[in-house]
Amino acid sequence: MPTPNTAAMDFLLTRRSRPAKTLVAPAPDRATLETLLTAAARTPDHGKLEPWRFIVLEGAALTRMAEATEQAGVRLGKDADAIAKAKSTWRDSPLCVAVIEVQKPSDKVPPVEQTYSAGAVCLALLNAALASGWGANWLSGWASHDRGFVTEALSLAENESVAGFMHLGTERSAPPDRPRPDLDQITTWVDA
Numbered sequence: 001m002p003t004p005n006t007a008a009m010d011f012l013l014t015r016r017s018r019p020a021k022t023l024v025a026p027a028p029d030r031a032t033l034e035t036l037l038t039a040a041a042r043t044p045d046h047g048k049l050e051p052w053r054f055i056v057l058e059g060a061a062l063t064r065m066a067e068a069t070e071q072a073g074v075r076l077g078k079d080a081d082a083i084a085k086a087k088s089t090w091r092d093s094p095l096c097v098a099v100i101e102v103q104k105p106s107d108k109v110p111p112v113e114q115t116y117s118a119g120a121v122c123l124a125l126l127n128a129a130l131a132s133g134w135g136a137n138w139l140s141g142w143a144s145h146d147r148g149f150v151t152e153a154l155s156l157a158e159n160e161s162v163a164g165f166m167h168l169g170t171e172r173s174a175p176p177d178r179p180r181p182d183l184d185q186i187t188t189w190v191d192a
């Protein structure tokens with residue numbers, strides 16, 4: 001029989017995001033964050049393309065993101081409530097790591113596999129933060145899919161997009177669990 005890592009399995013079977021709006025300072029410091037990012041970068045990556053990178057947003061950068069979100073919202077014709085909600089996510093965030101998908105040219109690895117890997121980096125960062133006792137939440141938001149916003153606010157290149165905005169901080173309270181998938185509905189067992 002294999003030797004289980006019971007603590008790791010207990011974590012995976014009970015892990016739960018903490019809503020960004022409930023997160024407060026302090027956020028992980030730079031040394032702590034480097035450990036979390038190291039764990040996140042230890043992610044399956046077909047062809048060793050490293051089709052992702054990190055942008056750590058803190059302090060005045062979060063205020064700048066809030067302002068850029070407002071400008072994007074006005075330009076996109078979003079209503080005032082949607083703009084205010086998106087703005088407050090940035091203004092109130094203790095720290096955010098933008099996980100950037102970087103599409104690399106490859107004859108072997110199709111673009112969708114690079115997208116999967118970038119998503120896996122997001123989950124790895126989320127789990128590393130939660131396992132370290134930080135509150136963490138993976139958000140996107142309408143602005144993250146807007147080319148103008150990501151070019152202006154994050155200086156992303158044409159081959160880059162936002163895989164996730166990972167908000168990290170100290171949790172005030174743990175949320176109740178949410179309904180989880182019915183395994184029978186999503187699993188097919190095939191033995192012939």
Ligand SMILES: Cc1cc2nc3c(=O)[nH]c(=O)nc-3n(C[C@H](O)[C@H](O)[C@H](O)COP(=O)(O)O)c2cc1C
Pocket residue numbers: 015016017018019137138139140141142163164178
């Ligand atoms: C790619 C992606 C983008 C998301 N964007 C948002 C978002 O913009 N706003 C939101 O309220 N939740 C968003 N969520 C959902 C939150 O991350 C939510 O906290 C999560 O589903 C909770 O999962 P957990 O309880 O298993 O940790 C997103 C999830 C993913 C995977």
